[in-house]
Structure formats: C-alpha cells, structure tokens
Amino acid sequence: MASITLDKVVKLYGKVTGVDQISLKVADGEFVSFLGPSGCGKTSTMRMIAGLEDISRGSIFIDDKRVNDLPPAGRNVAMAFENYGLYPQMSLFRNIAYPLYVRKVSPTEVGREVVRIARLLHIEDLLDKKPSDVSGGVRQRVSLARALVRKPTVFLLDEPLSHLDADLRSSMRGELKRLHDLNGATTIYVTHDQLEAMTMSDQIAVMNLGKLQQVGTPSEIFNRPANRFVASFIGEPAMNLLRGRVASTPEGVLITLQNTPFVTLNRETGQAVLETARQEDGVIEVGVRPPDFTVASPEKSGLQAKVRFREFLGETVLLTLDTGAERVRVVAPRDTQARETDLVSLVPRLDRLHFFSIESGMAVAHSD
Amino acid sequence: MQSKFNLPKITRWVLLAVWGLFAIFPVYWMIITAFKKQRDIFQGPFLFPFLDFTPATQSWERVFGQDRDDILKGLGNSLLFSSVSALIAVVLGAFAAYGLARYTYKYGPYRNNDLSFLIVSQRIMPPIVAVIALFTMFRTVGLIDSPFGMILAYTWFNLPLTVFILTDFMKRIPLDIEHAAAIDGYKKFAQIWKVVLPLAMPGLAAAYLLSFFFSWNDFILALMLTFQKSSTLPIVITNMSAQMEPRWWLISAVGILAIIPPMLAVIVLDRFMERQVLHGGTR
Amino acid sequence: MSSVKLEALTKKYGDNLAISNLNLECQQGEFIVLLGRPGAGKSTTLKLIANIEELSSGNIYFNDQLINNIPTENRNVAMAFESYALYPHWTVRKNLEFPLKAPGRNIPAAEQEARIRRVAELLEIAHLLDRKPSQLSGGQRQRVSLGRALVRPASVTLLDEPIAHLDARLRHSLRGELKQYQREQNATTFYTTPDYVEATAIADKIAVLIDGQVRQFATPEVVYDEPADIEVATIVGDPKMNILPLAPGATRLEINEAWLQLPPLPPEAGYIGIRPVNIQIFENAHPYAIRGTVYVTEPMGYEQVIRVEAGEQLLNIKTLLTTGTFSIGQTVWLQPDWTTIHVFDRSGQRLKGGFH
C-alpha cells in the first residue's frame, strides 16, 4: 500500500484547462473521494494518477516516487471504470483473471484468487457468462472484482456505482465500505453523488471547474463548508442561500432579511461577518440548511414566507416557500400544519448558520 | 502514449509513407503518361521520378477533339447509369431495410433473417453465372443496349448491397424516436420521411457511394449487355485500345477523367458519412 | 384532459407476462405516479396507454370512450420518454415545435411561440433553444424531452422517469413546478419513478406496481402509513423497512440468545415490519434490547444509517449522528418501538386493525 501526492497538477486540453493546479496528499490506507459535478476535472485527475492521461504540468508521486513518465503498467494501480471497461470477448472468469494472467501468475493460483473474489462479490455462479449476458449490476461487480483481485499500490474507482439501480447502489455502498475497512487499501473514489462521498470516505476532495474547493472529512465538509459551492453541493435538499443586510447594534451584529431582523450574532462570529460586509455594500450571504429552519406561526419573529408547495416525504415534509424575493426550502416534521398558500414564520437554528462573501463566495464564518 | 498501437512515431510514419508511395505511384504514373507522346512512352525506362520527357498535349487534343463524342457518350452513360441506379438502389434498399428492421415477416418458413439472406446472397452469385441468361432475357424483351436495361441491371447488382448496409443502420435508429413522432401526432409516412431517413443519412450516403463505385467500375455487365448506344466509359476505352499498339497516353488521359466523378462523390458524401446524426438523441 | 380507465390490461412478450390484469381509474386532471422497481412494468403501462406497445388484452378508456383501436398519432397523448428520444438532427426549438405543428392541430404561430417560451422558462432551457441535442448535457437533454411533452395540450400526459437524470437542485425545484404547471393546464398525468421520495412528493395518488400489477393505489400518506403488503412496504422508505419473520403463534422475538416480548398480535401474523427510524441503538448493554454487530455505518450530514447484523437479520437503523459513533464489528444493542410496527400475515398481506 502507498500514499499518493499530487503537486500542482495541471491538465490542459488544447487551450481549455481541465484540471487547475491540484495539490493533495492521500495517506496510506485512506479512502478519499473526488466529488464534483460532471466536467469538474475529477475523472481527469484520476486518469492522470492511473497514467491513462498525460500530466500537462506538476507532478504525481506514489510513495515519494515521481510517476509522471511511467506507463500505467509501471504504476501498479488497479482501476474500475465507470462504463465497466470489461473485455467483451472474454468470460467473466477471464475478465477477472486477466490482470493475473498478464503477471504470469500460476493457473492454480489464478483460479483460487478469482473464485475467492467472485464469492466475496456474490458472482461466483456467473463466471462462465460473457459480459453481454449479465445485468449492469453484475458487470459493475465484475469490474470491481477485476480491480480487487490483485494487490495494487492503490485502488482507483471511477463512479463504480453510477449505473446501478437504487437498491443495489445502497447495498454496494455498504459492501465497498466494509471491503475497505477489511483490507485497508489506499483508495481513490470518483463520484458526483454527495451521498456516496459522505457515507464512505475518510476524506472528501470537492472539485468544481477544475479547481479543488475543499478537502476535509465528511463532517468538516458538511458543517464547515469552505465556500458557497461546497455548501450548496453537499446536503440534499441543497442549503438555502439568502441575501442579508448587516448592521452593528449594541447587542451584537444584526442580520436583516427582507427588512425584518433575522438573527443577532455574537461578537466573535459577528466581527468577521461585519468586516466582509463593510467591503461589500453591507450585504452578506446567509446559508441555512433546510432542516435547520423551524416552521412557526406567522406572528412569531422570523423570516416571513408563504408556502408554495408542500411535498410529503414519509417521515418529513419538504416545504418550498416564497419570501418575496427568494425561494426557501425547509424540511419539517410531517405533523407540521403549514399547507400550500399558508403564511408562516421561519425560525433558524442559531448554531447552524453559515456566512459567505457575496463577491468571492468564500465562507466568512460558521456560527457553531 | 494515447495510441492503442504503440509503435514509435517515426516507424509509423515510415510505414505509412511506404504504403503511400506504393498506392499513389500508379496514379502518378498515369498522370505523367497522359502528357507523353507515343514516342516518349517507348523511350523509357528512365530514372525516378521519370519526368525526363517533353510534356505534350497530344492526348488531350484527342480527348477534346477527335474522340470527344465517344468519350462524352461513355462518360455520360456511365454517369447516368451509375448515379440513377445507385439512387434507385438506395431508395428501394432503404424501404426494404426499414421493413426488415421494423416488421416481422413470415412467408411460409421464411422469416426476416432468411429474407435478408436471400437478398444478400445474390451478391455471392458471380455475374458470369447470370450474365448469359440475362443476355438472352434482355435480348428477348429488347433491353439490350438500352439505358433502361443498364439501369435495371445495375440496380439489381447493387440492391443486395444497399439492403445489407442499410438494414444495420435502420436497426440502430432507436425505436423511441420514431414513437416520439407518432406521439407528436404524425402518421407513418411522415415519421419515415421527417425522422427516419434524415437519421439514416450516413448509411444512405455510404450505400450510395458504394453502389456508385460498383456501377462505375463495372466492366462485365456493360461488356455483355451493350453494343454501341449505351456503352459505358470502360467499354469506350476498351474499344479505343483494341489495336495492336495500345495508345497508353490516351487511355491515361481518359483514366484521369474517369477518376474525377468518384472522387467528387467521395468528397461530397464523406461529410455525411462522418456525421454522427444519432448522437444526442437518446441517453 | 380526460379521465382514464385501464381495465384488465395484459401485455405478453412471448411467454413473458409484463403486465397482467392491471386495473386503474383516474379522474380528469389527477396526477398519478406509477412507483415500482426497474422491470415492474411502469414504462410498459405508459406505452400501452400511448399505443406504442400493442395490448395483449384489456381495455383502455379516455372519458369513458373505448380507444383500443385508435392509433398513437390520433390519441392525443403527450409523452416524455425515459430514453429522451429527442430528434437529434434538429435544434431544441424545432424539437419543441414539432408536436405543435402536427397536422390537424392548427395552433396559431403566436401561441406556438408563447407555449415554447413558457415551457423553456419553466425548465430553464430558454438559453439552449438554438442548440442541437448533441451539444447538450444529459440533464439538459432530459429537460428538452420533458418540454416536448409539456408544450402542447393533450388528453393525457405520460412522463417516464422525467427528472431522473437532473442534478439534485433542479430535481427538487422542478418537482413542485411541474406539478403546479400540470394543475394549471388541468392535465391528467401519469408519471413513473422508482424513487419513493419523488412519488410521495409529487403524486395525488400513487399506484405501486409490482410484477405488472397494481398492488396498492392510494394517496402518498396511505401508501406510506398503511402499505398493502410487505413488498409495497419495502419499496416505500429508505433505508428499507426491516421485516422480521415470526414463528407461528410466537409471543416473543428471539435473536442472539436474547428475546423481546411482542405486543399482542393476531394469530395469523407472520411478519412484523419496523421502519429504520423506529429502532433505538445503544452502545452499551441495555435492558429490553437485542444484541447485534455493526455491519457498516453510513453517516450522511445530520443523520446516519447503521446496518446491524442480529442473528440471521441485517437490520437498518436510521438515527441522528449525535446518537454516537459506531465502527464496523462493534457490538451494539437494539430496541424497537413496538407502537409503530406494521403487521403482515404469512402471505405478506397487511393485517387490518389497530396495532399501533
């Protein structure tokens, strides 16, 4: 097993910058997710680590050894592809065995290893089939099995669950996490699904537009998002981002939304918010996650809003509300009385507010 | 590093250049021969690049003078037969291919696959097997040496090919797109005309091109089924050279003319074949 | 804008029954969601209504008129395909225009333009009108396909997983807008999805499809609170409802040498179901609790899902992250809340009666 270091890695496609100066360290045995929307450069980064794409600038080290000029075979990485990348003319058995055949492992050993992995992934009865004869779920597991059958320095998994249906995806998520827990292999996992990243990773590297946005544990990413992008990309439904006016009062720093007082911050948090707002016309962006609002009757002080939709989600309801200028989403207990067109007052949880600079989008403070 | 076949770059270029020389040289030779006099042709051999002769326009004077009418007739006939028969073959082939791709046929024991095989199997039959009978049949109904007869013969010759190529293309057009047109309120004919045919464009272009090539290059059918009036370019050229000492300079000049139409066809149709029309329609 | 009645629909592919004896009736303007796993027959049902697939048997009525023999192009149904099925050789605008220009519709040019504009704004594709489908991302293509179905008035609108491939933000905002729009148009809508959250959020009524049959047809609240059988119960809810088999006549549940006293149950009870939020988890030995081993944990924001091996069972538990941190292999104790259980008979049917 090994550690991986990216040092100011850049990928250019002609004049377009696909990956922009990414620096990152993955410790031995860590499970790290590259998370971001499609086209954010996460897959390109992984492919550069695998050696499938040239590195335009910067360096990649595996265990302190610079690997820029090594072909994929020389890096001893194992990879599972988003579209499986199975060998269509070979049986599933031969597909899984292929990396071992190439390394001239003895046939007995190959058979033993393949069957072991196949049993682990519950595909041992299908090994004589061709990839075209089995379902997408099985193909996905074969692609994983082919990566897992060797003992590489690092596992690279490119959206390995994206084509599975919901049930299988959720159970495979658990299986993968257990597998990593058992073998402790350094793993890089590419995904656009924040839930996958949140549930499985030791560390998440959030990317957007080719740039690294934040690296941290799932809890850091969720509770202290570094900027507006990370804040709205993590968590479902997405965090509400509201425009507030900032004013200094004797009690502290007062934030006003829609001309009504919203919250008064303590000195420490307030100071940072105040300083940013001073340079930006006295305005700040307030982030509130949908579960962090409480729905109260309209006479209570809070953000006044009119219910636009009420959607039943089982344990909870999702309310979409109009505040006049903005649209707000709130997740509330299902016994919440508010119906469509009702007026309500939204009261935020004071210890779970996030503040972002309007101009740069960077987080200014978190009130926790 | 990106290549699937990892030869060093220089080796690749050298290999390509060797083949390129082999492939292009005869064409080059034809072009320079077209500017030689009979005497120069029999002066050789010289050293590469074989340009040590005085260029002459003897051949072109013949092409645009004495032999003009014959050549024009041959060129016109070839162009007419090839382009029209290719068009008919593509249209009929497209409809048949659509049928084979979308419907289930059952004629006694014959299903879709048997029918396609029957149609395509005609291609296996060497023309020589049919040509004697064809000659007799055509003579009986008076189609020998007639444009209609030649177009008919070439259409027959090419139809299996177009059906073969287009069936595959029709199958690749997602059924849902056709269904969408029905949902949107259009009847079958409009569905085919507005949606299916535009989406089969690369196939139609490829099928047309190949049909055109095969008719254009045909020799044996024209040899058997024409005499005078409907002679195609290859027959005209043969007649010109049916002498003890072939006039290579003249034949080369006509040869250059003969390459132009298929080249133009390729250049025009190549872009249609490259077009990824189906891209983006479905998930 | 019709009421729809599906009567004993059956669709066979060879020997394979895709839809068997499916019945469903809905009023004009209702928003019906067909919820089911992949392969349950959701798409097939829509295609039967559109007559893209031929009925093997059964009857379809629009406004009480039998329409079995009316061809697709005359049924006046609009449909968004799961595969999108855009016309790749045309721009987005032409794609949206095509249904409006169909023979016999005679929609004035100004109204066509207005409709296209309205739908393009609703779906946030107004800036893409002059692009071709190949220049769009997957999510944008899906919105164009949805737009083509919404742009014209239709007797029935059929939407086959129309927002499955959009990003989370759009999925949430579109859900509500879509329903609102269809309500304004007074359009009868059939909508398929495998995602129960989408179904409960948007539906007037949910039809749960399993093996080509409607297992339950009711409002979202009823489907969630009173699932008709075990299969319905496990489709609606994430993570899945835990289903525990009972020995005949059992009065207690034995797992890992511990047992739990069951509440009084009718004699025909065969299974009990407990939702993951209704099981409490403890790090230390706890009275009235069964022992288990953590199989895997999944933190997600404020909450976490913990899967616990207990005896033969793998139980799902959903709780707040603040409940504690658990690691794979750790021993934990579980205590179900008996007041919230669902009871099913041996064949998996829900038992009526007040067990909670």
Add this chain to the structure above:
Amino acid sequence: MKHLLIAPPLLFFFAISVIPLLFTLGLSVTNTSIGGSGSFIGLNNYAQLFSDQFFLRGFLNTILYVVLGVTAQYWLGLGLALLVNSMVHGKRLIRLLILLPMMIPPLIVGFVWQTLLDSRYGPVAGLFTGLHLKPVPWLTDPTLGFVSIVIVDTWQWTPFMFLLLFTGLRTLPKEPFEAARVDGASSWRIFWDHTFPMLLPASIAAILLRSIESFKLFDIVFFITGGGPGGATNTLTLLGYFTSLRSGNLGYGAAMSIILLLTVVVLATLILIVVRRLMARADKAGQQALDQFLAEPLPVKVA
C-alpha cells in the same frame, strides 16, 4: 404496407437471380452454342471439365488468387487501419489518399499496371536497370504473371479492407483498452488479447465480402494478361467468358459458371464454419479451466 416495402428486392431476386440461375443450370446440361440450339447431354459438360487442363488450372488459380490476395489485403488493411487509427492529426486526408486506388475503374488499373510492369518501357524495369539488376519479365513469365495479378489486386482492394476494418476499429469501445493498460498488458498482448478478438466480427465480414468478390476476379486479369501466358493466370470467370461468348460454347461455359458458384458457396460456408469453431474452442478452453477451479472447495470468508 410491410409487404410492399420488401417487394422490390424480392422481385429482383426472382426475376434476375433465380430465373437466370435456372436458365444457366439448364444450359449447363446441353451442348448449346451461340447462334445454334443444343440438345440435352446430361452431365457430360461437367465430366469433361474435370479432364480439361485449362479449367483445372483456372480453378486452382481462382482459389489461389482468393487465398493469397485476401490474406495479403487483410493484413495490410489491418496494419493500415491500426496505423491511421493511432494518428491524431491528418486522418481525413490520409484516409482519402489510402482509398484512392479503389476509385479507379479496374480497366484503367489494368492499363496503368501493364505500363508500369512492362519489361522494356516500364518504370519498374527502369528502376531495376538503374540498380544494375536484370529486368524481370513480370507479365510474360507464368509464375511472375500470377504474382503480378496478386500484387495489382492487392493494390486495388487493400483500401476496401482498410475501410471496413478502420470503421470497425472506430466503433470499438475505449475502456477495455484502457483497462488492459492499467492491468499491465503490453501493446503486443493488448493487440492479440483484445484488439484482434474484438475486431473479429468486422474481420470476418470483411474477409467474407472480399473473398466473394475475389472469386469474381475478371477485369484486372482480362486487361493485364488476358489470362496468359498459356492460361497461367486464368480465372474461372475469365474462362467462362471466353468459353461462352468468345468461343460461343454456351453449354460448356454455363457448366463452368455453375462450378464457380458452387465453389463460392462451399468456400464461404467453410470460412464461416472454421471461424465459428475457432471461437467456440476458445470459449470451451476457458470453460474447462473454470469448472476445475469451481470444483475445488475453498475456505472463503463471506461477510
């Protein structure tokens, strides 16, 4: 409606394929000659064929042309397709240049190569003299004549193979090749383990098509050697033509064509069977290995 769609090709099939075929079959059991009627002579024509040195030579030649020509064209076409496919720039132009020979009518091809290979005035002879080598009688020596025909056929039709194989290569998915590189396979192994097998369907189609067309080889030979010297480069189609229409021996010529047709059908079927066998055998070997491993009980810790 659906019957109307496939009516034309079926009509053509019966009118211009089946009827002439029966007609030719009928002719082949008579001694009909041009301008005269013949009488039924049973299988005499066929019997005679097998003692006809010209026919036997032509038969052998045809098969050799197909085998040698198609083999050469396949490997060259495959090589070119791989080379061009691995290029990043200039694909389109190179492709057009490679396709050029295919666009020239065989008749012209014949003339051009005749001049090229002429032992007195041709540039090839010129090159040989320039290198102080003895000029080679390309067209007048029986063996060399045969070789020349194969070279010209390869020159003209390698582009066709290239086109089919290049298109085939372009439709192959990208991921398996990347997977193989990550799995640690060398270029050579990737070619034999993946490219070649995945291209097999396209290869089979290309080889079959070219074989079928090669059996009809006529015009190139007609114009370059006319079948000579002494029938050394004859093909069955050429013989059939000379016998039926030049010598006017329709019945005998018809019998020749029928034999040709049978040969094509038998060979095409053989190619298909052999290929299917090969593919099935590869599967079977894998299957046996698998059975052996599955039979072995293994201590596996399943979660």
